[in-house]
Structures are given as structure tokens and as C-alpha cells.
Amino acid sequence: MAVINLNLTAATRIGLNLLALLGIAVALYLGESIFVPLTIAVLLAAILWPVAQWLNRRRIPWSISCMLAVGILIIVFGVITLGFVLSVPKMLQGLPRPNDYTAQLQYYEQFRKQVIRVSPVEVESVFPEDAERSRLFIYVRDSINSPFMTNLLLKLGGYLKNWIIEFVLIMFILLFLLMEGRMLTQRIVEIFGPSQEAQDKALAALDKMVKSVRTYLVWRTVVNVGLGLVLGVVYQSAGLEHPWTWALLAVVLCYIPYIGTILAGMPPVLDAFVNLSPWYALGILIFYIVIVTFEGYFIVPWVMGRGMDLNATTVMLACLFWDLVWGTPGLFLAMPLMAALKAVCESVPGWGPFANLMGTDEAPAPIQTSPKGPSPSENGEKTLLIDPERTAVMDNSVPDRTALMDEPGSIGKAGTGGA
Numbered sequence: 001m002a003v004i005n006l007n008l009t010a011a012t013r014i015g016l017n018l019l020a021l022l023g024i025a026v027a028l029y030l031g032e033s034i035f036v037p038l039t040i041a042v043l044l045a046a047i048l049w050p051v052a053q054w055l056n057r058r059r060i061p062w063s064i065s066c067m068l069a070v071g072i073l074i075i076v077f078g079v080i081t082l083g084f085v086l087s088v089p090k091m092l093q094g095l096p097r098p099n100d101y102t103a104q105l106q107y108y109e110q111f112r113k114q115v116i117r118v119s120p121v122e123v124e125s126v127f128p129e130d131a132e133r134s135r136l137f138i139y140v141r142d143s144i145n146s147p148f149m150t151n152l153l154l155k156l157g158g159y160l161k162n163w164i165i166e167f168v169l170i171m172f173i174l175l176f177l178l179m180e181g182r183m184l185t186q187r188i189v190e191i192f193g194p195s196q197e198a199q200d201k202a203l204a205a206l207d208k209m210v211k212s213v214r215t216y217l218v219w220r221t222v223v224n225v226g227l228g229l230v231l232g233v234v235y236q237s238a239g240l241e242h243p244w245t246w247a248l249l250a251v252v253l254c255y256i257p258y259i260g261t262i263l264a265g266m267p268p269v270l271d272a273f274v275n276l277s278p279w280y281a282l283g284i285l286i287f288y289i290v291i292v293t294f295e296g297y298f299i300v301p302w303v304m305g306r307g308m309d310l311n312a313t314t315v316m317l318a319c320l321f322w323d324l325v326w327g328t329p330g331l332f333l334a335m336p337l338m339a340a341l342k343a344v345c346e347s348v349p350g351w352g353p354f355a356n357l358m359g360t361d362e363a364p365a366p367i368q369t370s371p372k373g374p375s376p377s378e379n380g381e382k383t384l385l386i387d388p389e390r391t392a393v394m395d396n397s398v399p400d401r402t403a404l405m406d407e408p409g410s411i412g413k414a415g416t417g418g419a
Contacts, residue, residue, distance in 0.1 A: 028325045036329050037166055041173035043336050045181065046214045048073060052178050066178035070171055077167070080248065087245040108137050114278055205347035212343040213336050219303045220335075224251045227295055231268075234287060238280060240271045254292075256331045257315050261292050309360040310338055 008016075028035055048069040055065035112127040131137045177184070185206065192202040228251035235243030246268040253260035265288045273281035301309065310318075318338045322330030338358065345355035 025321075025325060032326050036326055036333075037170045037173060039333055039337070040329070041170050041177055043213060043217060043333070044073065044170070044174050045177040046210050047217050048174070048178060049181060049210075050214075063179055066175060069178065070175050073174075074171065080252070083245070083248050087242060087248075090242065090245075105131055108134070111274055114273055201347075205344060208347055209340045209343040212339045215304060216336055216339045219300075220255060223295060223299055223303065224254045227251070227254060227291065230291060231288070235268055235284070238272065238284060239276060240268055240284075241275050242271060243268075246271065255335070257319065257335055258312075259319060259331065261296075265289075265292070310335075310342070310358055311360045314338065314358045 048066075051069040051072070052062070052065045055068055056062050060068070108127075108131045115127055127136070128134055185203075188206065189199045189202050192198045228247040231250050232244045232247030235246055240246065246264075249267065250264040253264040256263075265285070268288070269281050269285045272284045315335070315338070318334040319331055322334040322337065324330075326333065342355050342358050345351040345358070
């Protein structure tokens with residue numbers, strides 16, 4: 001049988017790898033309607049698997065345990081959706097009606113006074129005393145009175161309908177993944193070959209990936225709920241018009257790193273600025289910055305551990321990539337997917353540098369070279385290379401293969417390690 005030697009250069013290999021990554025990105029983009037529900041279902045299955053196991057240990061049949069776990073999830077999502085749906089009419093009631101010109105003028109005057117109180121520069125050009133001279137007022141009034149609001153509500157209704165359909169699809173996929181989880185896991189492991197060693201490594205890598213995703217999602221949910229409760233209590237004590245709506249919004253948006261945190265802090269500040277005073281708005285802003293900073297730099301690293309540490313560059317690039325590929329759902333899925341990818345890189349031999357690239361650990365100190373002098377080949381001496389964490393001894397003589405095989409922890413041991 002003839003053996004074909006392609007003799008690929010380093011540049012060719014890099015080009016092929018880039019083309020493969022581009023092909024994967026295009027496939028993910030074109031298959032969004034398939035991959036997004038499947039990915040969400042897999043992530044939810046990683047969370048609900050221990051719940052189903054706990055119910056099964058209480059002598060509940062496995063299929064019923066899976067249905068109960070999915071039912072609990074549906075109730076939680078129903079409560080969150082109901083909270084947002086009920087808050088929309090209340091927020092609309094606080095806004096001036098499209099056909100009430102007097103109320104619109106009063107709202108404009110109130111907002112203008114608040115801006116003048118805190119603005120260090122002249123704002124007459126943007127907020128003149130006569131509302132009809134304000135381009136901002138005219139634009140907002142025309143938008144409210146035109147079919148823009150009607151079209152917006154229709155789009156929101158269509159988005160809600162599509163979300164419900166996709167939610168039902170995700171729940172069915174999730175139920176099947178839970179019920180057939182053991183069988184699917186075994187089939188996935190068998191793909192990596194008949195060797196027991198290869199299957200054990202694949203199973204260990206899969207287990208590490210699932211645990212990383214589960215750790216992130218569970219603790220991220222716990223932290224977000226705690227953050228929402230604290231924010232809701234403070235917002236209500238401050239007298240905001242919609243305290244718990246903004247708190248619930250923070251619970252949801254804080255799954256998106258950085259961007260979601262910033263977006264969740266804007267509505268309560270604007271609420272305090274319009275309905276209370278600029279100083280209340282400043283206080284709300286300072287409190288929000290302090291609480292999310294404490295949560296991001298102390299609480300999250302403490303509960304999730306070092307394994308979930310991703311540097312800011314990796315997080316931002318991941319958000320940009322998944323937003324480009326899957327849009328808004330990609331922003332919510334970016335961190336769990338990066339957690340899974342990092343776990344895979346840590347488990348596959350030779351991929352460790354990619355995991356280090358995504359992490360926040362400091363790079364190891366460079367190996368110190370010996371000062372200039374006689375080369376080791378001239379005197380046959382050993383050169384000691386000192387590193388703060390490891391010490392290696394290099395000998396100029398060619399080692400004996402038999403000695404390497406007999407030495408504990410050398411090739412024989414390395415061959416059994418890995419994922």
C-alpha cells in the first residue's frame with residue numbers, strides 16, 4: 001500500500017487550520033436554527049442532570065425524574081417571563097400617552113430641569129425652553145404618534161411567539177437528552193476508538209467539560225439571584241418607580257459579561273434621574289458600580305475557583321465572535337461555551353498552551369541560561385537550568401533508551417497520562 005507524504009510546511013498547516021476554523025464558523029452561522037436550541041438544551045442538561053439523579057435516588061423512575069426536573073425549569077422560566085410581562089403595562093402607564101400633548105410637555109419640562117441642575121455646560125441648544133424648538137422632543141413625539149410604536153409592538157409580539165416556539169423545542173430536546181443521557185454518553189465515548197485507554201481519556205475529558213459548564217452556570221445563577229435581591233431591596237428603599245423590574249433585568253443581563261452588566265445599570269439610574277433627583281441617580285450609580293465590582297472581583301472568583309478564570313481579552317473576543325455567529329443568544333452562551341472549550345484544551349495533550357492563553361495565570365518565568373564559557377560538549381559537564389517552579393538537568397551525552405524506559409515517571413508514565 002502506497003503511503004502519500006504531503007510534506008506540508010508550517011505556513012500550509014496554519015492556513016489549513018484557519019480555513020477549518022472559518023468553515024466551522026460559517027457552519028455555525030448557517031445552522032443557527034439547529035445549533036442554538038441544541039446548545040442551550042445541552043447546557044441545561046448539564047445543570048439538571050444532578051437534579052434528575054437526586055430524584056431517581058428517591059425511588060422515582062428515571063423517566064419521571066427527568067420530567068420533574070424539566071418541569072421545575074419550566075416553572076422558573078415561567079415566573080421570570082411573567083415578571084417581565086406584568087412590568088411592561090406598568091412602565092407604559094408611567095409614560096405620557098401619544099395623544100396627550102400636555103402630558104408630553106410636562107414630561108419634557110421635568111426632564112429638562114433635571115438635566116439643567118447637573119449639567120456643567122449650557123444645554124439650551126439641546127433642551128430649549130420651548131419644546132417645539134427641541135429636535136429631541138419632536139423626534140420622540142413623532143415616534144410615539146407615528147406607526148413606529150405599533151410596528152414595534154407587533155415585532156415584540158412576533159419575537160415573543162418565536163421565543164415560545166423555540167422554548168418548547170428546547171424543552172423537548174432537553175427531556176430527550178436527560179432520558180437518554182447515559183446511552184448517549186457511552187456512544188460518544190465509543191467514537192474515540194475501541195481502546196479502553198482512549199475511551200477512559202475521552203470520558204475524563206467529557207466529565208471535566210460538563211463539570212466546568214455546570215459549575216459556571218449554577219454559581220453564576222446563584223450569584224445573579226443574590227445580586228438581584230440586593231439591588232431590588234436597595235432600589236425599592238430609594239423609591240424607584242420599577243425597582244424589582246430593574247432587579248430582574250440585572251439577573252438576566254448579568255449572564256452577559258461586561259456588556260450585560262453595563263446595560264443592566266442604565267435603567268435604574270435613568271429612573272432615579274427622571275422621577276427622583278440627579279443626586280439620587282448619582283447615588284444609585286455609585287452603589288451599582290461598587291456592588292458589581294465586589295461581585296465580579298471577589299464573589300465570583302471565590303465561588304467558582306481558579307478553573308473558571310478567563311482573561312478579559314478572551315471574554316470580549318468570545319462575546320464578539322458568538323454575537324457575530326448567533327446574535328443575542330450567542331452573548332448569553334459565550335461564557336459557558338468558553339468554559340467548555342477551556343476544559344477541553346486542558347484535557348487534550350498538546351492543547352495546554354491554548355488553555356493557558358485563555359486563563360489569567362501569570363506566565364512562567366523564563367529559564368535562566370548559563371553564563372558564557374566552555375560549552376558542555378567540551379568538558380562533558382551537566383548544565384543546570386533553574387526555574388522557580390521546576391528544575392531540569394540536561395546532559396550532553398546521548399541517553400540510553402533502556403534507561404529511559406526503566407526510569408520511573410519517564411516515557412512509560414507519560415504514555416498513560418493525558419485527558
